[in-house]
Amino acid sequence: MAALMRTKVELFYDVVSPYSWFGFEALCRYRPHWKMDLILRPVFLGGIMKEAGNRPPMMVPSKGLYMQKDLLRNAAYFGIPLKLIEDPFHVMIEKGSLRAQRFITAVAHERPEYIEGVSRELWKRIWSTGEDIVETESLHIAAKAANMEDSDILKCLKLMNDSNIKQALIKSTEDAIEYGAFGAPTVIVHSKDQPEMFFGSDRFPLIAQMLNEEWKGPLPDPIKN
Amino acid sequence: MAATTPTKVEFYFDVVSPYTWFCFEVLCRYRPYWNMDLVLRPFFLGGVMKTTGNKPPMTVASKGFYMQKDLIRNAAYFGIDIKLIEDPYNVLVQKGSLRAMKFLTSINLHCPMYLENVSRELWRRIWSKGEDITEENSLKEAAKTAQMNESDIEKCFKKMDDTETKEALKRTTQEAVDYGAFGAPTVVVHTKEGQEMFFGSDRFPLIAQLMKEVWKGPFPDKNSKL
Numbered sequence: 001m002a003a004l005m006r007t008k009v010e011l012f013y014d015v016v017s018p019y020s021w022f023g024f025e026a027l028c029r030y031r032p033h034w035k036m037d038l039i040l041r042p043v044f045l046g047g048i049m050k051e052a053g054n055r056p057p058m059m060v061p062s063k064g065l066y067m068q069k070d071l072l073r074n075a076a077y078f079g080i081p082l083k084l085i086e087d088p089f090h091v092m093i094e095k096g097s098l099r100a101q102r103f104i105t106a107v108a109h110e111r112p113e114y115i116e117g118v119s120r121e122l123w124k125r126i127w128s129t130g131e132d133i134v135e136t137e138s139l140h141i142a143a144k145a146a147n148m149e150d151s152d153i154l155k156c157l158k159l160m161n162d163s164n165i166k167q168a169l170i171k172s173t174e175d176a177i178e179y180g181a182f183g184a185p186t187v188i189v190h191s192k193d194q195p196e197m198f199f200g201s202d203r204f205p206l207i208a209q210m211l212n213e214e215w216k217g218p219l220p221d222p223i224k225n
Numbered sequence: 226m227a228a229t230t231p232t233k234v235e236f237y238f239d240v241v242s243p244y245t246w247f248c249f250e251v252l253c254r255y256r257p258y259w260n261m262d263l264v265l266r267p268f269f270l271g272g273v274m275k276t277t278g279n280k281p282p283m284t285v286a287s288k289g290f291y292m293q294k295d296l297i298r299n300a301a302y303f304g305i306d307i308k309l310i311e312d313p314y315n316v317l318v319q320k321g322s323l324r325a326m327k328f329l330t331s332i333n334l335h336c337p338m339y340l341e342n343v344s345r346e347l348w349r350r351i352w353s354k355g356e357d358i359t360e361e362n363s364l365k366e367a368a369k370t371a372q373m374n375e376s377d378i379e380k381c382f383k384k385m386d387d388t389e390t391k392e393a394l395k396r397t398t399q400e401a402v403d404y405g406a407f408g409a410p411t412v413v414v415h416t417k418e419g420q421e422m423f424f425g426s427d428r429f430p431l432i433a434q435l436m437k438e439v440w441k442g443p444f445p446d447k448n449s450k451l
Contacts, residue, residue, distance in 0.1 A: 073434070
C-alpha cells in the first residue's frame with residue numbers, strides 16, 4: 001500500500017511536562033518507522049492551562065500521589081531515566097518553564113536542527129538530573145550538551161528576550177489552544193479531512209490507527225536504541 | 226510449569242463511566258489469558274469525586290469536547306458500541322448512577338453470579354442505547370436481559386434500599402478511596418510485594434508489566450496488533 005505523502009504530525013510540548021517527554025521520545029523513535037513529518041512545536045503549558053481553565057493534576061492530592069507512581073512506571077515502560085522532582089511546587093510552578101520554552105523557541109528560529117537535542121537536554125535537567133532550567137547558565141549548558149556552537153548559543157540566549165520570539169511562543173501556544181488543547185503533550189495528526197487532536201502519552205495505539213501504521217510499543221527498534 | 230496462585234485484581238467500577246466499560250470488557254476478555262482472580266467491586270463514583278475533591282473532566286470545556294472524540298476512538302479500538310449521550314449533564318450528573326450502583330451492590334450481596342452480566346446490561350442501556358438506568362423498570366429490564374430469574378430480580382430490587390446494601394456500597398467506595406482512587410476505573414493489583422493502584426483504561430501495558438503477563442491489545446484471542 002504505497003502512500004506517497006508523509007502525514008504531518010505536530011507535537012505541542014513543554015519541558016515542564018514529564019508525560020510530554022515520553023510522547024516526544026516515542027515520536028522521535030518512530031520517525032524511521034512511520035510515514036510522518038514530525039514537527040516539534042514548543043508551547044507554554046502555563047498559558048494553555050490558563051486559557052482552558054484547567055489545573056495541573058497535582059491540585060487534587062490523591063492524583064498527585066498517584067502521579068508519582070504512574071510516572072515511574074511509565075518511565076520504565078518508555079525506557080526514560082526519569083527522577084521524581086523533590087520540590088515540585090517550587091520547580092514546576094514557582095520557577096516554571098517560561099524561560100526554557102522561550103529559549104527553545106529561539107533555537108527553533110535560529111538553528112531548528114538543534115530543537116530536538118536542546119529540548120531533550122532540558123528535559124534531562126529538570127526530569128532526570130534534578131537541575132535548574134531557568135538560569136541563563138542552565139540553558140547554556142543544555143545547549144552545549146546538545147552540541148550547539150557557542151556563538152549560536154549566545155545568539156539564542158539574546159534572541160529569547162526579543163519581542164518576536166516571545167510572540168512566536170505565544171502564537172504556538174495559541175495554535176495549540178485553537179486545536180482544542182487543554183494540556184501537554186498535545187499531538188495533532190493531519191490526516192484525511194481535518195486535523196485530529198490527541199492528548200497524553202497513552203494514545204499511541206489510536207494515533208497509529210489514524211496514521212494507518214503499526215504501534216509496536218515504546219521501543220520499536222530495541223537494537224538501534 | 227506449576228500453576229501459581231492467581232494474582233488478585235480488584236476492579237472498582239461505576240456504570241456511569243464509559244472508560245470503565247472499556248476496562249471491564251478487557252479484563253473479562255483476559256480472564257482465560259492472565260493468571261488472575263478478577264474481583265468486581267461496584268462502587269459509587271460520585272462519592273469518590275466528593276471525597277477527593279476531584280471533578281468530572283467535562284467541567285473543563287475543551288476536555289469535554291475532546292472526550293467526545295476520545296470516547297468514539299476508544300470505542301472503535303476496544304470494539305464496544307458506544308453512543309454519545311445527548312444530554313450528559315442530565316443523565317450523568319442530575320440522574321446519575323446511585324440507584325444503579327445500589328442495585329448492583331444488592332446483586333453482589335445476594336446473587337453475585339449475575340453481577341457481571343447485569344453490569345454489562347446497565348452499561349449498554351446508558352452508554353449504547355441511550356436508555357434510563359434510574360427507574361425501577363429500567364433496573365429490572367437490565368436484570369431480565371441478563372437472564373436473572375423473576376424471583377431473584379425481585380429479591381435484589383427489594384433489598385437494594387436495605388441498610389446492609391447502602392453500607393456495602395459506602396464501604397466499597399471508601400476502600401477504593403483508601404487505595405488512593407480519585408476516579409473510575411480503578412484497578413488494584415495485589416502482587417507479592419504489595420498492592421498497586423491503576424487509574425483509567427489506558428494502563429494495560431503497565432498492568433501487564435506488573436503482573437508479568439503479555440498485553441496483546443484489546444482482543445487477546447485475535448491475531449491483532451497492539
